[in-house]
Amino acid sequence: xxxxxxxxxxxxxxxxxxxxxxxxxxxxxxxxxxxxxxxxxxxxxxxxxxxxxxxxxxxxxxxxxxxxxxxxxxxxxxxxxxxxxxxxxxxxxxxxxxxxxxxxxxxxxxxxxxxxxxxxxxxxxxxxxxxxxxxxxxxxxxxxxxxxxxxxxxxxxxxxxxxxxxxxxxxxxxxxxxxxxxxxxxxxxxxxxxxxxxxxxxxxxxxxxxxxxxxxxxxxxxxxxxxxxxxxxxxxxxxxxxxxxxxxxxxxxxxxxxxxxxxxxxxxxxxxxxxxxxxxxxxxxxxxxxxxxxxxxxxxxxxxxxxxxxxxxxxxxxxxxxxxxxxxxxxxxxx
Amino acid sequence: xxxxxxxxxxxxxxxxxxxxxxxxxxxxxxxxxxxxxxxxxxxxxxxxxxxxxxxxxxxxxxxxxxxxxxxxxxxxxxxxxxxxxxxxxxxxxxxxxxxxxxxxxxxxxxxxxxxxxxxxxxxxxxxxxxxxxxxxxxxxxxxxxxxxxxxxxxxxxxxxxxxxxxxxxxxxxxxxxxxxxxxxxxxxxxxxxxxxxxxxxxxxxxxxxxxxxxxxxxxxxxxxxxxxxxxxxxxxxxxxxxxxxxxxxxxxxxxxxxxxxxxxxxxxxxxxxxxxxxxxxxxxxxxxxxxxxxxxxxxxxxxxxxxxxxxxxxxxxxxxxxxxxxxxxxxxxxx
Numbered sequence: 001x002x003x004x005x006x007x008x009x010x011x012x013x014x015x016x017x018x019x020x021x022x023x024x025x026x027x028x029x030x031x032x033x034x035x036x037x038x039x040x041x042x043x044x045x046x047x048x049x050x051x052x053x054x055x056x057x058x059x060x061x062x063x064x065x066x067x068x069x070x071x072x073x074x075x076x077x078x079x080x081x082x083x084x085x086x087x088x089x090x091x092x093x094x095x096x097x098x099x100x101x102x103x104x105x106x107x108x109x110x111x112x113x114x115x116x117x118x119x120x121x122x123x124x125x126x127x128x129x130x131x132x133x134x135x136x137x138x139x140x141x142x143x144x145x146x147x148x149x150x151x152x153x154x155x156x157x158x159x160x161x162x163x164x165x166x167x168x169x170x171x172x173x174x175x176x177x178x179x180x181x182x183x184x185x186x187x188x189x190x191x192x193x194x195x196x197x198x199x200x201x202x203x204x205x206x207x208x209x210x211x212x213x214x215x216x217x218x219x220x221x222x223x224x225x226x227x228x229x230x231x232x233x234x235x236x237x238x239x240x241x242x243x244x245x246x247x248x249x250x251x252x253x254x255x256x257x258x259x260x261x262x263x264x265x266x267x268x269x270x271x272x273x274x275x276x277x278x279x280x281x282x283x284x285x286x287x288x289x290x291x292x293x294x295x296x297x298x299x300x301x302x303x304x305x306x307x308x309x310x311x312x313x314x315x316x317x318x319x320x321x322x323x324x325x326x327x328x329x330x331x332x333x334x335x
Numbered sequence: 336x337x338x339x340x341x342x343x344x345x346x347x348x349x350x351x352x353x354x355x356x357x358x359x360x361x362x363x364x365x366x367x368x369x370x371x372x373x374x375x376x377x378x379x380x381x382x383x384x385x386x387x388x389x390x391x392x393x394x395x396x397x398x399x400x401x402x403x404x405x406x407x408x409x410x411x412x413x414x415x416x417x418x419x420x421x422x423x424x425x426x427x428x429x430x431x432x433x434x435x436x437x438x439x440x441x442x443x444x445x446x447x448x449x450x451x452x453x454x455x456x457x458x459x460x461x462x463x464x465x466x467x468x469x470x471x472x473x474x475x476x477x478x479x480x481x482x483x484x485x486x487x488x489x490x491x492x493x494x495x496x497x498x499x500x501x502x503x504x505x506x507x508x509x510x511x512x513x514x515x516x517x518x519x520x521x522x523x524x525x526x527x528x529x530x531x532x533x534x535x536x537x538x539x540x541x542x543x544x545x546x547x548x549x550x551x552x553x554x555x556x557x558x559x560x561x562x563x564x565x566x567x568x569x570x571x572x573x574x575x576x577x578x579x580x581x582x583x584x585x586x587x588x589x590x591x592x593x594x595x596x597x598x599x600x601x602x603x604x605x606x607x608x609x610x611x612x613x614x615x616x617x618x619x620x621x622x623x624x625x626x627x628x629x630x631x632x633x634x635x636x637x638x639x640x641x642x643x644x645x646x647x648x649x650x651x652x653x654x655x656x657x658x659x660x661x662x663x664x665x666x667x668x669x670x
Contacts, residue, residue, distance in 0.1 A: 290624070291623070291624050
């Protein structure tokens with residue numbers, strides 16, 4: 001079996017893990033990596049990942065440089081949360097007909113914030129036969145794809161509710177920072193309201209669900225507030241005093257007229273007890289599903305990225321929604 | 336939007352519900368139905384379903400007769416559990432390039448029991464551009480598709496375990512009969528061992544999971560025994576005395592060498608307390624998911640059948656596995 005040639009775009013903590021996981025797959029061959037950070041450009045992938053199998057590969061400054069040296073078939077992208085930035089970064093690949101999968105949160109449903117851009121890139125991809133899709137755990141799985149999958153056995157659906165509670169103390173530094181750990185509540189609340197902090201992608205999850213089931217939403221409302229520590233909390237990365245921020249509580253709802261059709265409720269804070277994902281489909285039949293302990297974030301994110309490769313290559317060319325691809329699964333049992 | 340023309344093949348309790356549900360969908364147009372039962376041939380669909388919108392339609396004796404009168408684009412099939420029977424029944428449609436979805440249990444992974452037949456029909460479908468897929472709740476969802484979907488966020492998977500507990504007292508008469516309700520334990524145990532009673536499709540679910548994740552199984556072992564009533568149980572259809580059979584406990588395991596990779600455990604009996612579906616993915620990350628109350632059988636089965644139509648028509652021609660299609664979802668929100 002011919003191996004699929006992969007390049008990794010973005011070498012932060014998630015990107016490096018994606019690179020390591022891709023390098024372990026017998027069906028994939030890592031042929032290069034890109035990062036814009038001057039401190040990383042030119043460095044050896046062996047040195048960055050600790051993997052000897054990546055011998056001879058160095059970090060390229062951009063896709064143009066990468067394409068002068070090698071011919072990847074799929075780009076794994078972990079370099080931006082903003083869909084416009086992601087699309088611009090990936091454009092040289094898509095123009096060459098090279099497919100890409102990205103953890104970009106806004107790309108889970110790019111037409112929500114960038115309808116014109118989504119159309120433009122969909123047309124580009126169809127023209128060059130490239131496929132582009134976004135993946136992830138949230139957005140991309142627990143608050144959108146998994147509840148959608150459940151509705152597949154429903155005759156009718158009235159309302160979809162998902163609650164996700166994450167103990168952020170188990171997560172990476174950048175996530176603990178993003179949820180305001182150790183900040184003053186007033187300062188962080190302002191950042192949260194301005195969209196400069198907190199979890200990205202909740203509105204996109206609502207929009208993806210509504211688009212798929214066919215609800216024409218009149219509005220998506222989002223709110224968010226800090227969770228305040230009621231005791232001292234110490235993680236690997238932060239010391240939080242009582243009264244300081246230890247996380248976020250965000251909520252997005254999708255409405256048709258005055259009727260709430262979709263509610264996504266996300267609590268992500270240091271020391272959250274009984275983390276879980278809980279989804280309720282109000283319909284016929286109704287469904288009540290609990291992911292006990294929740295879906296662990298970072299491992300699951302890189303897994304969703306690497307696992308999507310065969311399904312991405314089997315999909316129709318275009319800017320695809322994740323649930324238009326085949327049903328997700330791990331496929332590593334051939335090793 | 337042009338409606339998709341549907342015909343229903345099989346008019347038992349599930350088939351009639353499928354017909355009713357299809358008739359309610361604004362994107363579907365019911366154009367006919369087939370049943371081999373002489374007591375049904377020629378009868379009016381209005382009379383059989385109570386739906387006036389089916390005015391003018393009568394039961395055809397077979398697909399040849401149906402095709403002389405109308406041109407369906409998709410056949411919904413609910414007439415057999417045996418894959419060979421199902422394939423033979425659907426052959427005239429597939430030869431015309433007409434696609435079909437079936438609740439046939441063995442068709443969930445037809446290559447398990449009929450590898451040559453599966454190849455032959457796949458080639459036929461590719462030639463005529465027909466698509467054929469099997470759907471359902473079990474097999475087709477809780478013990479195969481849903482756990483597979485969960486593995487999509489796993490870096491590695493070691494073992495997959497699913498337990499399903501169903502209170503059969505809530506189900507249709509034919510299911511209560513199939514699980515031995517009211518029979519003598521010795522008699523029913525013999526029928527169960529001979530494969531003439533009990534739940535069909537457990538081995539196919541194991542085979543579908545293994546095929547998808549890439550485990551090359553050395554064997555699939557199946558066992559089953561009756562559940563014995565310890566008190567009198569009265570349902571709409573059966574009176575069961577203590578000491579008589581009130582249901583089944585079946586189990587299938589998939590092994591690679593001596594290592595158990597897949598365990599599916601099904602308990603389906605009258606009066607089962609706390610019905611649920613529970614799936615555990617042993618891997619990185621591990622996942623532990625409970626469908627509280629379980630997935631209700633009959634409504635969910637017809638929903639899976641009617642909901643698959645748009646995904647079936649978007650799939651590549653051929654005899655397809657359910658998880659090769661796009662992610663399931665209800666799409667009725669446009670009404």
